[in-house]
Structures are given as structure tokens and as C-alpha cells.
Amino acid sequence: MSFSLSTVFRPLTRAVTYTRWLHQLIASVAGTLAGFVHGGTFRSTGMEVWLWIAVLPVPGLLAAALIPAVRRVEGLQAQLLLTPGPHGPEERAGTGISTTPSLSWRDRGRTAGWLLLRLAVGVPVSALTVQLPVLSFAFLQAAAGHRTHFRGLPAIDAPHGWYALLVPLPLVVLLAVAVSAGSLMAAAAGLLLGPSAAERLAVLETRTERILEHNRLAQELHDSIGHALTVTVLQAGAARAAGSPEFTDRALAAVEETGRQALTDLERALRLLREDVPHPAARPVLADAERLLESARAAGSTVRAELSGPLAALPGPVSREGYRMVQEALTNVLRHAGPVPVSVRIAADADALELEVRNPMPASPAPVAVGRGLRGLRERAVLLGGKAVAGPDEDGEWRVHARLPLARLR
Structure with a gap:
């Protein structure tokens, strides 16, 4: 009752x-x-x-x-x-x-x-x-x-x-x-x-875009933090082996610069995840590619670079994703082959952006596995309507090549 x-x-x-x-x-x-x-x-x-x-x-x-x-x-x-x-x-x-x-x-x-x-x-x-x-x-x-x-x-x-x-x-x-x-x-x-049906569809699209954005941020953090840790480990090992105060100073400077950039990327990603911050820090673009090349050189690699075309005038999405693709390729070189000579070509024209990173294969290469880095590199290219391939070529070098079309993004 x-x-x-x-x-x-x-x-x-x-x-x-x-x-x-x-x-x-x-x-x-x-x-x-x-x-x-x-x-x-x-x-x-x-x-x-x-x-x-x-x-x-x-x-x-x-x-x-x-x-x-x-x-x-x-x-x-x-x-x-x-x-x-x-x-x-x-x-x-x-x-x-x-x-x-x-x-x-x-x-x-x-x-x-x-x-x-x-x-x-x-x-x-x-x-x-x-x-x-x-x-x-x-x-x-x-x-x-x-x-x-x-x-x-x-x-x-x-x-x-x-x-x-x-x-x-x-x-x-x-x-x-x-x-x-x-x-x-x-x-x-x-x-x-x-x-209404249109409103429900808009909400679904917004939720999907948010998920995709979070996935993209996760990929960027993987690329940036992975690159920074790889360079830091190689620099520390090289400085210990060299036993030279001058080399140690250069290695510490490279570790500091790489770590600072990784912290900037981390802060930007965290700001994007906070809904109350509408204007996060700018993402790096291909015009900043020299910073990646210097980081690889500081890790002991001999980098031969060829940059051509109006890189500063590239569409934002292509330039930002291109930077991450070059970063991932260089990180893979340092991680799997060590401080070996690297050839980097970044060429832009009216139709497309081409990226190519080559390096000698290790004397005793490990079995090739498609990890998150290479998979993410290919996904970035596909999302921009392009294509990326990675693997050994006929000269016995490891080659990463990507072509991103520009006509439809201008």
C-alpha cells in the first residue's frame, strides 16, 4: 500500500x-x-x-x-x-x-x-x-x-x-x-x-567528423612523438659512443629542438580536443620541411634534399599532410636503418605534389611489416585523392613515394 x-x-x-x-x-x-x-x-x-x-x-x-x-x-x-x-x-x-x-x-x-x-x-x-x-x-x-x-x-x-x-x-x-x-x-x-531527418543526418555527420578528427590527431601524435623519440634515442646513443663534448652539445641541441616541436604538436592536439578552444596553434607545413631534414642530419644521417616548386603556395591540407608523410618516412629510416644516407625529394608543380624518400637497405633487414606508420602514410594519401607506396626498389634501396593531386584542391 x-x-x-x-x-x-x-x-x-x-x-x-x-x-x-x-x-x-x-x-x-x-x-x-x-x-x-x-x-x-x-x-x-x-x-x-x-x-x-x-x-x-x-x-x-x-x-x-x-x-x-x-x-x-x-x-x-x-x-x-x-x-x-x-x-x-x-x-x-x-x-x-x-x-x-x-x-x-x-x-x-x-x-x-x-x-x-x-x-x-x-x-x-x-x-x-x-x-x-x-x-x-x-x-x-x-x-x-x-x-x-x-x-x-x-x-x-x-x-x-x-x-x-x-x-x-x-x-x-x-x-x-x-x-x-x-x-x-x-x-x-x-x-x-x-x-528532422536532415537534422539527424547533420548530427551524424558532425559526430563522424569528430571521430575522424580524433583519429587524425592520434595519427599525428604517433608521427610527431615517434619521430621525436626516435631522434632522441639515436642522438643519445651517438653522443655516448662519440665521447666528444662538441658532438654531445650538438646532439643535445638537436634533442632540445625535436622535443620542443613534439611538445608543440602535443599541445596543439590537446587544444583541439578541448571544445572551448576554437583556434588551436597552426600545424606545420612543407615550408617547414627543413626542420625535419636538420633533425635527421643531427641524428647522424647524411641527407641530400631536393626541394622544388612553390611549396609555400600549396593548399593547406596537402602541405600539412605532406609534412607528416615526410616526417613518418624519415622516422622509419632512423628507426629501422639507423643513421644512413637519405635522399629526400619534394617537388610541386601545377598538377601534383610528389614526395620521395630513399635510403639504403640494412645489411640484415628485418622482415617487412606494415605498421601503423606506413598504413597511416597511405591513408593520408588516399584521403587527398592520391597514392603512396613503400618498399624496396630495383636498386636495393627502400623507397617511399607519394603523389598528391592539386588541381581539385585549388
Whole structure:
């Protein structure tokens, strides 16, 4: 029995019950204003007044539904008053109620249906909210032995004490109607104000782009941090083996520069992952490729570089991804072949960007495995409409080659 009573009285302790009730009362405001404009409305008696309030605003509501911003206003109001709990951005997004303006005639039609439903439910609830407490007071007066005759209610000409038993009944009915109507409107809001197919698709695309962006950041961190650690390990080993203070100073300087760049990349990635930072630090581009070459030279490799074409004028996506591809190729050289001679060619023309990194194969090469680095290099090329290959060539060298088209990105 206690469980049943708690179930019955639980809605009375929830704030959302009363905010939904308020939402229903607000629906009759348009009818009340229309009644003042339409002369003679409030000279009617009884239910006629409420019928006028329910009918007069219909043309205006249908016209208002054609305005795109009305859907946004109704969505915000429904989120705030019909849904329980906190109302931060994340919580509002989980209500299933859209707050975007109407984007199509279908959205306008659903908005019109919502406005008419609000009116059809809100006016009766408003009428009961006014009349039922008056009826309880009339029963109370009759129980005290007084004849009663309130406007819109039947007269009680034979007062009697047993009317006291009826005093709470109108209030119970009013609360039951308010709770039920509030639940109905909350469910209807999801149907009539919920995201359209186009909005759901846009949300899905945004979520997909965010996932892809996170994957790209993970790949960039792999390339940048992997390169920095590889250079650091090689520099430390070379400095220990050389036993030369001058060489050690150069090695420490290279480790410092490489580590600083890796920290910059890490900070940029972390800033991108924070939604409250809209302008992260700029990403390195091919115009900064000399920094990669110096890092490889500092690690002990002899680097022969050939850079040609307008590298500074390359489209941003090609230039940034090209930088990472060269970085990954040089990291693989240092990691798997050590400080060997490396040939780097970066050539840009009107049609394409070509990248090529060559190095001698180790005397005892390990079995070739397609790791994350080479796979990421190929994925970068494919995303830009190009192609990348990596493997031994006919001269016995390891060759990484990529061609990225430029025509469609200009």
C-alpha cells in the first residue's frame, strides 16, 4: 500500500510536474489576447468564453508556424518546461527536442501541428485550473450551510454538511488532469518538435567528423612523438659512443629542438580536443620541411634534399599532410636503418605534389611489416585523392613515394 501511495503522490513532489502545468497554461495566452482583440468575447458566459479562447487564435498560430524561428522558440520552451533535470547544452541535446529553425515545409507542418495541439490541450487545462478550485470552494461553502452560485457553475440551493466530502474531489481531478496532460505534451514534443531527418543526418555527420578528427590527431601524435623519440634515442646513443663534448652539445641541441616541436604538436592536439578552444596553434607545413631534414642530419644521417616548386603556395591540407608523410618516412629510416644516407625529394608543380624518400637497405633487414606508420602514410594519401607506396626498389634501396593531386584542391 505504501508503494502505491508513493507512486500516486510522487508527481506532486517533482518540479517538472509544475513546469509542465505552466507550459499548458501559457498555451491559453494567445487565445486570451485574441479574445481582447475580438470584441464581446468575455461578455459570454460559462464554457462559451473558453470555446472562443480555443478557436480565435487558430489562424494566427497557423500563420506563425510558417516563420522558421517559431520552431526554435517552441523547442527551447519545451526543453525548459517539459523535460526534467539539468538544462545544460549536453542535457538539452539528449531531450530529443530540436531547437533549430524550420528548414523545410515538413518542419513548418509539424510546428503547426504542435501549436494546435498546445492550444487544444492547454485551453481545457487552463479552464479546469480556474473552474475546479472554484468548485471546491463552492462545496466548502455549501458544507458550511451557505447557498452558492458561481459564474459558470451550477447553483447549490440546498446546502448540507455532506458537501464537505466533495471538497477535495475537484482538486484531485485537476492534479490528475495536469499530470496526464503534461506527460502527453512531453511525449508529443519529441514527435512534433524532434529533429528532422536532415537534422539527424547533420548530427551524424558532425559526430563522424569528430571521430575522424580524433583519429587524425592520434595519427599525428604517433608521427610527431615517434619521430621525436626516435631522434632522441639515436642522438643519445651517438653522443655516448662519440665521447666528444662538441658532438654531445650538438646532439643535445638537436634533442632540445625535436622535443620542443613534439611538445608543440602535443599541445596543439590537446587544444583541439578541448571544445572551448576554437583556434588551436597552426600545424606545420612543407615550408617547414627543413626542420625535419636538420633533425635527421643531427641524428647522424647524411641527407641530400631536393626541394622544388612553390611549396609555400600549396593548399593547406596537402602541405600539412605532406609534412607528416615526410616526417613518418624519415622516422622509419632512423628507426629501422639507423643513421644512413637519405635522399629526400619534394617537388610541386601545377598538377601534383610528389614526395620521395630513399635510403639504403640494412645489411640484415628485418622482415617487412606494415605498421601503423606506413598504413597511416597511405591513408593520408588516399584521403587527398592520391597514392603512396613503400618498399624496396630495383636498386636495393627502400623507397617511399607519394603523389598528391592539386588541381581539385585549388
